[in-house]
Amino acid sequence: MNQFERFALQIRLQTCRMLKSRGFGHLGGAMSLVEVLAVLYGGVLNIDPTNPSWEHRDYFVLSKGHGGPSYYAALALKGYFDVSLLPTINANGTSIPSHPDRLKTIGVDATTGSLGQGISVAVGIAKAFTMDRKQNRVYTLVGDGECNEGQVWEAMQFAAHHQLSNLIIFIDENHKQLDGTTKDINNPFDLALKAESFGLFTQRVDGSDCLAIVSAIQKAKASSTASCIVLDTIKGQGLPYFETLADNHHIRFEKDSLFQLEKAIEVLELQLSEVQSHG
Amino acid sequence: MVKRASVQTNKEMRAVYSETLYELMKTNPDIVVMDADLVSASGSGKLFKEYPDRCINMGISEANMMGAAAGMSLVGKIPFVHTFTPFATRRVYDQVYLSGAYQKANVRIFGSDPGFWASHNGGTHTSVEDVALMRAIPTMTVLAPADASAMKWVVEETSKHYGMFYIRAGRKSTPDIYDASQSFELGKAIVVQDGEDGVIFSMGEMIYEALLASESLKKSHQLSIAVVDMFSLKPLDEACVIHMVKDKKFVIVAENHSVIGGLGSAVAQVMAALGNCPPLRQVGIQDHFGEVGTVDYLQEKFKLKSTDIIESVMDVIQNID
Numbered sequence: 325m326n327q328f329e330r331f332a333l334q335i336r337l338q339t340c341r342m343l344k345s346r347g348f349g350h351l352g353g354a355m356s357l358v359e360v361l362a363v364l365y366g367g368v369l370n371i372d373p374t375n376p377s378w379e380h381r382d383y384f385v386l387s388k389g390h391g392g393p394s395y396y397a398a399l400a401l402k403g404y405f406d407v408s409l410l411p412t413i414n415a416n417g418t419s420i421p422s423h424p425d426r427l428k429t430i431g432v433d434a435t436t437g438s439l440g441q442g443i444s445v446a447v448g449i450a451k452a453f454t455m456d457r458k459q460n461r462v463y464t465l466v467g468d469g470e471c472n473e474g475q476v477w478e479a480m481q482f483a484a485h486h487q488l489s490n491l492i493i494f495i496d497e498n499h500k501q502l503d504g505t506t507k508d509i510n511n512p513f514d515l516a517l518k519a520e521s522f523g524l525f526t527q528r529v530d531g532s533d534c535l536a537i538v539s540a541i542q543k544a545k546a547s548s549t550a551s552c553i554v555l556d557t558i559k560g561q562g563l564p565y566f567e568t569l570a571d572n573h574h575i576r577f578e579k580d581s582l583f584q585l586e587k588a589i590e591v592l593e594l595q596l597s598e599v600q601s602h603g
Numbered sequence: 604m605v606k607r608a609s610v611q612t613n614k615e616m617r618a619v620y621s622e623t624l625y626e627l628m629k630t631n632p633d634i635v636v637m638d639a640d641l642v643s644a645s646g647s648g649k650l651f652k653e654y655p656d657r658c659i660n661m662g663i664s665e666a667n668m669m670g671a672a673a674g675m676s677l678v679g680k681i682p683f684v685h686t687f688t689p690f691a692t693r694r695v696y697d698q699v700y701l702s703g704a705y706q707k708a709n710v711r712i713f714g715s716d717p718g719f720w721a722s723h724n725g726g727t728h729t730s731v732e733d734v735a736l737m738r739a740i741p742t743m744t745v746l747a748p749a750d751a752s753a754m755k756w757v758v759e760e761t762s763k764h765y766g767m768f769y770i771r772a773g774r775k776s777t778p779d780i781y782d783a784s785q786s787f788e789l790g791k792a793i794v795v796q797d798g799e800d801g802v803i804f805s806m807g808e809m810i811y812e813a814l815l816a817s818e819s820l821k822k823s824h825q826l827s828i829a830v831v832d833m834f835s836l837k838p839l840d841e842a843c844v845i846h847m848v849k850d851k852k853f854v855i856v857a858e859n860h861s862v863i864g865g866l867g868s869a870v871a872q873v874m875a876a877l878g879n880c881p882p883l884r885q886v887g888i889q890d891h892f893g894e895v896g897t898v899d900y901l902q903e904k905f906k907l908k909s910t911d912i913i914e915s916v917m918d919v920i921q922n923i924d
Binding site: 398433448478481 | 663666
C-alpha cells in the first residue's frame with residue numbers, strides 16, 4: 325500500500341467516525357472524493373499546515389461543498405486543526421459546518437455549498453495568480469451532479485479562454501446525484517468529451533486509483549492550458565454496503581445503516597492496523 | 604456642509620466611472636476592471652486599452668463574473684465589476700450573496716441604468732428592485748450617487764475599503780448637484796437644502812427632481828421644504844432621518860425604484876421605530892414592471908417627475924388639514 329492509499333484509508337475512517345458521532349450526513353459524495361483528497365493533501369499541494377495563510381501556497385476549492393466531511397478529515401489529519409474537532413461537524417456553533425466556510429475553518433480556502441459557484445471562485449483565484457505571474461497552483465473539485473449548473477460551464481469556458489495552466493479542475497463523476505443517477509435525472513453525456521471540447525486539456529482516470537490520479541496531475545501540470553481530470557468514482561466509494569445503497573447522498577444512520585457504518589469503521593480500523601503493523 | 608454646483612458640466616456618469624478608475628489604476632496595481640460584454644456601454648474602453656492586463660471582458664456570463672471577482676479579491680485584487688442593473692443584482696443574487704458577501708470577499712459592483720434609465724432596452728432590462736435586494740444582503744454597502752462629483756467620490760472611496768459594495772447609477776449625465784469640492788462621507792446623508800415645513804429624502808437622479816419640486820412649492824405655496832441626499836442607502840444615516848423629520852409637517856421619499864424595499868422602506872423603518880412622526884408619502888415605482896420608451900416618457904409613466912413630487916406634497920398637506 326502506497327502513502328496515498330494509506331492516507332485515503334485514514335481520511336475514510338475519520339469521515340465515517342465523524343458521521344457516526346453526528347448521526348447523519350453527506351456520506352456518499354464525501355466518500356467518492358477521498359482518494360483525490362489523499363493525493364492532494366498527501367503530497368501534491370504545496371502547502372504548510374503550520375502556516376495556513378502562507379502566500380505561496382496552492383489553493384484548493386471544494387466546489388461540491390457537500391463533500392465537506394472528508395475534506396475536514398483530510399485537513400485535520402494534515403494538522404490544520406485537531407482531529408478531536410471532527411465529531412463537532414454540524415453541531416450548534418461548530419467551526420466545521422456541513423459545507424466549507426473559509427471564515428470558520430482553518431485551511432479552507434473558499435466558502436462553497438451553493439453548487440456551481442466554487443469553480444468560478446477558483447478560476448478567479450487562478451486568473452489573479454497568472455496576472456501577477458505567481459507560481460501558486462489552484463485545484464478545484466466539482467461534482468458530476470453539480471455540472472447540471474450552467475455556471476460550471478461558464479467557468480470552464482473562462483478557464484480555457486484564459487489558458488489557466490495553473491488550474492486543474494477535477495470532476496468527481498460518481499454517477500449519482502441527490503435524487504438518483506445523473507443519467508436518469510439530467511443526462512450529462514460524456515463529461516470528458518464536453519470538457520475537451522471546451523478547450524481544456526482533459527483526462528479521465530479511475531478515481532479510486534491514487535497513483536492514476538497522481539500521474540494525471542503530473543501530465544496536467546505540464547499542460548499549457550487549463551486542465552480537467554474526470555475522476556470515475558462510485559458514490560459511497562470504499563464502503564461496499566453504501567456503494568450499493570440507492571439513497572446514499574445524505575444518510576441518517578439508524579438500524580441497518582448504523583450497523584453497516586459501524587461495521588465499515590471496524591473494517592477500516594483493521595485495514596489500517598494491518599498496514600501499520602507492516603510498517 | 605453642502606457646496607452646490609455653480610456650473611453644469613454635463614458629464615456622463617460612465618465617463619466619470621472610467622476616468623476615475625483610470626487615475627486610480629495609475630497608482631493602484633491591484634485594481635481589476637471586469638465587464639460582461641458591456642465595455643462599450645460602460646465607457647470603460649479606455650481602461651481596457653490602457654490597462655489590458657488588468658481589465659477582463661468576462662463575456663456574457665455574469666454569474667461567473669461575480670464568482671471570479673470574489674475569487675480574485677481573496678488573493679489581493681480589488682475588482683470593479685460592471686453590468687446593467689438587473690444582471691448585476693437579481694440575475695446573480697446568490698453569487699453576490701454567497702461567493703461575495705457571505706465569504707467576506709472584496710468586490711465593487713456597478714449596476715448601471717436602474718429604473719427608468721433602462722429606456723429603450725425595455726422591461727427585460729429594467730430593475731426596480733435592486734436596492735431592495737442588495738440592501739437585504741448582510742454587510743453589503745449600497746450607494747446611489749446623485750451626480751458626477753458623487754460618482755467620482757464613490758469610485759475613489761470604495762477602492763480604499765475592503766468589503767462588498769453596490770453602486771447604482773445611470774450611465775448618462777445627470778444635472779450637477781454638487782461642486783467638485785463637495786466632500787462626502789460613507790453613512791452620512793447630505794442636506795442639500797434645508798427647510799422647515801417638510802422634508803424630501805431622495806437619492807441619485809431624483810435629487811434634482813426633488814430640488815425642482817421644493818423650489819416650485821416655495822414660489823407657489825410659500826412652503827419651505829428640505830431636500831436630503833441619502834446616497835448612502837446602506838449604511839443609512841438614521842440620525843439624519845431622525846433629525847430631519849423632527850417638527851416637520853410631512854415627509855416625502857422620492858426614488859427611481861420600487862416603493863417596496865427601497866429608500867422609502869428604509870426611511871419608514873427608522874420613522875416607525877421613532878414613533879410620533881409626520882405622515883410619509885412615497886414617490887416611486889408603484890409595484891409594476893418597466894417597458895420601452897425614452898427616459899422622459901418612462902419618468903412620466905412611473906410618475907417620477909418633480910410635478911409628481913409636488914402632487915404628493917399637495918396631497919399630504921390636504922390630508923393634514
